[in-house]
Amino acid sequence: MGRLSRAISIEYLSSLWMSVEAVGSIVAGVLAGSLALLAFGGDSVVELLSAFVVFGHLREDVTGASGLGRRTALTTTLMLFALVPVIGLGAVYSFTSGVRPDSSLLGVSIAVSAVAIMPYLWLEKRRIGRETRCLPLSIDAVESATCFFMSLALLAGLLSEYLFGLWWADYVATAAILAFVAREGLESYRELEEGRPTVGTQTTLPDDQMT
Numbered sequence: 001m002g003r004l005s006r007a008i009s010i011e012y013l014s015s016l017w018m019s020v021e022a023v024g025s026i027v028a029g030v031l032a033g034s035l036a037l038l039a040f041g042g043d044s045v046v047e048l049l050s051a052f053v054v055f056g057h058l059r060e061d062v063t064g065a066s067g068l069g070r071r072t073a074l075t076t077t078l079m080l081f082a083l084v085p086v087i088g089l090g091a092v093y094s095f096t097s098g099v100r101p102d103s104s105l106l107g108v109s110i111a112v113s114a115v116a117i118m119p120y121l122w123l124e125k126r127r128i129g130r131e132t133r134c135l136p137l138s139i140d141a142v143e144s145a146t147c148f149f150m151s152l153a154l155l156a157g158l159l160s161e162y163l164f165g166l167w168w169a170d171y172v173a174t175a176a177i178l179a180f181v182a183r184e185g186l187e188s189y190r191e192l193e194e195g196r197p198t199v200g201t202q203t204t205l206p207d208d209q210m211t
Helices: 003-032 035-060 067-096 105-132 135-164 169-194
Strands: none
Touching (some): 003 035, 003 105, 035 169, 135 169
């Protein structure tokens, strides 16, 4: 399988999981009143949108060396920054209003699945992104890596609620997730500014690697 085909395949798999993760997290978050789950679901929506953007980019310019690659990468980065104030303000409002989230077995299941799946998506996107010098795919790998660490924070918070009834652990998990999202946005922006992987030189892949 060529590099372009592998890149598209991993984005298909990522989109499928992000769809499940986003819907499951948001539904579980609404039912349990959990800001941590809603924040995690919001990040999943951004990653899903990012995957669609990367799909379009791969069909136009697999190397990421053109202005199209930078515009694609900038779009995904801005999506991340937009998520922080939305969830942050919601968390502040809920906490000051005295909202106490319930435990969620569905949320725990989503978090456990994310912990198992995200490392594979992260490492595959990073590897293919480096091989093809595709900046948007490499930035998408950063998002997958951050999603993995967020899923660990989410799982810790949800288990604390489920096993010990520590409702405030949800707000701690929300703060941790938002910190990861902010870091994810900064790392993506740094990748964009520094142009990693190399974006100043057009790279043409052999025909047998483009199928």
